[in-house]
Amino acid sequence: MEEDKFALVEKIIKDVHNVLSKIADLYAFDVVPMDINFQNKSPVLHLENCLGLESWCVKHVYMYCYSELMDKYSPKFKRKSKKISNIDSDRLIRLLNVTILLNPEINSLWNKRRDLVLGLLLDKTVELHFIRLVLSRKPKCNEAFVYRRWLLETIFQEENYERNSIEHLINDELIICDLASDKSPNNYHSWNHRIWLLNKVKTISTYYDPNALYIKEYNSSEKWTSKHVSDFSCFHYHQYCIKNLYNLCNDSWKSLEKTLNINFRKNLVRVLASNFPKDVTIQASEENLLGYSEENLMNLLLSYSNKICNCIVNYVPMCKKIEILFHALVLNNELICFYKYHETLWYHRRFILHEIISIMYEHFGLVRYNGALVKKNCKICNFDDMRQKQAKIGRYDTNHIYSSVLFNVILSHEKQIIEERQKDGDPNADRHEKYLKFVEGFNNVM
Amino acid sequence: MVRVYALAVLYKGVNSATVLKAAYDLQSFSFFQRSSVQEFMTFISKTVVERTQPASRQSVKEGEYMLQVYVRADNLAGVLISDQEYPNRVAHTLITKFLDEFAAKVPPNNWPTANETTIDFPVLPQYLAKYQNPKEADALTKIQNDLDETKIILHDTIKAVLERGEKLDDLVEKSDSLTMHSKAFYKTARKTNSCCNF
Numbered sequence: 001m002e003e004d005k006f007a008l009v010e011k012i013i014k015d016v017h018n019v020l021s022k023i024a025d026l027y028a029f030d031v032v033p034m035d036i037n038f039q040n041k042s043p044v045l046h047l048e049n050c051l052g053l054e055s056w057c058v059k060h061v062y063m064y065c066y067s068e069l070m071d072k073y074s075p076k077f078k079r080k081s082k083k084i085s086n087i088d089s090d091r092l093i094r095l096l097n098v099t100i101l102l103n104p105e106i107n108s109l110w111n112k113r114r115d116l117v118l119g120l121l122l123d124k125t126v127e128l129h130f131i132r133l134v135l136s137r138k139p140k141c142n143e144a145f146v147y148r149r150w151l152l153e154t155i156f157q158e159e160n161y162e163r164n165s166i167e168h169l170i171n172d173e174l175i176i177c178d179l180a181s182d183k184s185p186n187n188y189h190s191w192n193h194r195i196w197l198l199n200k201v202k203t204i205s206t207y208y209d210p211n212a213l214y215i216k217e218y219n220s221s222e223k224w225t226s227k228h229v230s231d232f233s234c235f236h237y238h239q240y241c242i243k244n245l246y247n248l249c250n251d252s253w254k255s256l257e258k259t260l261n262i263n264f265r266k267n268l269v270r271v272l273a274s275n276f277p278k279d280v281t282i283q284a285s286e287e288n289l290l291g292y293s294e295e296n297l298m299n300l301l302l303s304y305s306n307k308i309c310n311c312i313v314n315y316v317p318m319c320k321k322i323e324i325l326f327h328a329l330v331l332n333n334e335l336i337c338f339y340k341y342h343e344t345l346w347y348h349r350r351f352i353l354h355e356i357i358s359i360m361y362e363h364f365g366l367v368r369y370n371g372a373l374v375k376k377n378c379k380i381c382n383f384d385d386m387r388q389k390q391a392k393i394g395r396y397d398t399n400h401i402y403s404s405v406l407f408n409v410i411l412s413h414e415k416q417i418i419e420e421r422q423k424d425g426d427p428n429a430d431r432h433e434k435y436l437k438f439v440e441g442f443n444n445v446m
Numbered sequence: 447m448v449r450v451y452a453l454a455v456l457y458k459g460v461n462s463a464t465v466l467k468a469a470y471d472l473q474s475f476s477f478f479q480r481s482s483v484q485e486f487m488t489f490i491s492k493t494v495v496e497r498t499q500p501a502s503r504q505s506v507k508e509g510e511y512m513l514q515v516y517v518r519a520d521n522l523a524g525v526l527i528s529d530q531e532y533p534n535r536v537a538h539t540l541i542t543k544f545l546d547e548f549a550a551k552v553p554p555n556n557w558p559t560a561n562e563t564t565i566d567f568p569v570l571p572q573y574l575a576k577y578q579n580p581k582e583a584d585a586l587t588k589i590q591n592d593l594d595e596t597k598i599i600l601h602d603t604i605k606a607v608l609e610r611g612e613k614l615d616d617l618v619e620k621s622d623s624l625t626m627h628s629k630a631f632y633k634t635a636r637k638t639n640s641c642c643n644f
Contacts, residue, residue, distance in 0.1 A: 028476055028477055030478045030479070032627075033627070033631045033633070033634040034627065035630050035633075045478070047478075050476070050477040050478065052478045055634065136476070137476070183474065185510075227579070228448070228531075229448065229531055230531060338580075338581065339448075339531060339533060340533075342531075
């Protein structure tokens with residue numbers, strides 16, 4: 001009886017191995033629920049490029065493979081005789097494939113694969129395909145993602161890498177991340193992998209211009225977030241993408257506007273015009289504002305700078321930042337009104353406001369320290385303002401912030417949405433008000 | 447995630463409900479699960495329609511899924527299965543819309559005897575694709591917003607819809623419309639849902 005079972009397991013291992021030999025075509029693996037083997041057929045299914053294993057055999061196969069791996073290939077006993085022969089390695093790979101597909105959360109097994117890759121006994125491209133299969137069943141498997149990053153690192157280090165194969169690799173990674181994120185909501189690991197990838201691209205940017213990728217990723221993450229309104233992992237990635245746009249050059253900026261098919265300046269001006277404080281002496285209409293240069297617009301919004309240093313302020317990137325953030329704010333308004341009561345959307349709103357506010361502090365040469373605003377020393381020109389009394393200057397500066405046009409626009413905008421959502425009974429609106437008052441420190445102006 | 451998995455038109459007969467037309471989008475499920483998931487969605491739709499009074503609307507939450515049902519006074523019923531993020535209001539307006547169209551296309555005296563193959567109503571798959579984005583549907587919901595007075599009854603689990611003494615496990619076990627495979631699938635799903643899931 002026992003022998004029969006072993007023979008069966010051996011056959012299953014062989015069948016799985018045969019299917020895996022066409023790994024480039026396979027795109028999914030799954031365990032198919034089946035209580036008993038009533039048809040006396042092989043439990044290995046291969047249909048439409050998917051590999052399946054019937055659930056009744058999983059326990060036997062897993063126990064058999066796992067114990068053989070641990071008994072014969074564990075480093076515990078033969079730390080010295082390390083060399084794996086070819087015949088051995090073939091057997092080892094077969095066992096590893098089955099065991100990892102069934103239970104990918106064992107790092108020792110992935111380490112075995114690392115050894116094999118280093119010994120050139122496993123092919124890196126095939127490995128990438130294999131991880132894809134693993135992720136198709138367990139899209140949140142951290143070990144698989146870690147191994148994937150390790151593989152990619154070694155691939156990127158190979159010197160004779162051509163431009164278009166890198167592009168190909170990057171695209172494949174993005175597709176894998178899409179699949180994993182789609183399969184399982186709040187997939188921290190897949191979004192984290194994506195951030196790692198983009199950071200990696202930055203370091204190898206001699207072959208590759210990352211700006212185009214940033215724009216593409218911003219666009220796709222914007223679409224993704226508007227369809228996954230309670231997935232904060234993808235919102236976090238979206239925030240990363242927003243930050244990537246801050247330093248785009250003029251040409252890239254134009255292609256960004258073209259890809260998204262929007263005019264950032266128009267959007268910003270619309271929000272500004274509808275929220276201008278009533279008592280401002282400069283009454284500007286939407287058409288007037290469109291004619292302003294970046295510098296004039298920023299001067300109107302922030303009117304006054306008390307940076308006492310000699311650095312020249314470049315208004316163009318600052319204006320772009322504000323345009324992006326206002327665009328994000330408007331999108332967030334729409335989502336909050338459409339998909340009601342979603343905490344994640346409000347958290348994203350906090351991020352946007354926090355960014356806008358830090359731009360203002362930066363402009364006024366201030367920094368929030370232990371909850372209080374203090375003067376920041378300019379690191380570039382090392383201007384020494386330590387002689388001046390900090391407390392006095394602090395109060396003086398906050399008045400300037402709170403009377404600036406930008407601040408008043410934001411405040412009136414926030415009050416409006418808080419009021420509107422409170423009427424609808426959204427508890428997040430109250431929380432948002434508290435956040436602005438006590439975390440961002442607006443309690444004496446709100 | 448905002449996603450619609452299924453749209454279905456059913457007829458609520460005296461003892462049981464029959465499916466008149468249905469469309470499914472099961473891309474997000476793994477290949478080997480799809481047939482079971484589809485069978486199961488049909489089964490649940492029927493079960494819920496049978497337990498809904500005529501001229502009423504219900505929203506049933508079960509795990510991460512949401513089932514919206516509307517049974518009209520003339521016993522024609524519509525079901526929409528989505529995930530939890532899909533706005534209820536949009537879902538119910540969509541159901542009203544396709545039921546109206548269905549009633550206009552297929553004469554009522556055919557309803558009790560017809561089945562999926564005899565009915566010609568090809569627009570469901572199109573709607574299913576189009577309204578994956580609820581904003582598309584929003585234009586139409588704004589008009590209907592104040593037209594419809596029927597209150598939506600909200601249930602937090604499928605248990606609340608079942609009659610007293612009924613259990614879903616027993617219904618699944620007794621059902622003839624589910625294959626062995628789907629029943630095994632249901633049991634496994636039960637087990638995995640009960641343990642921790644991060």
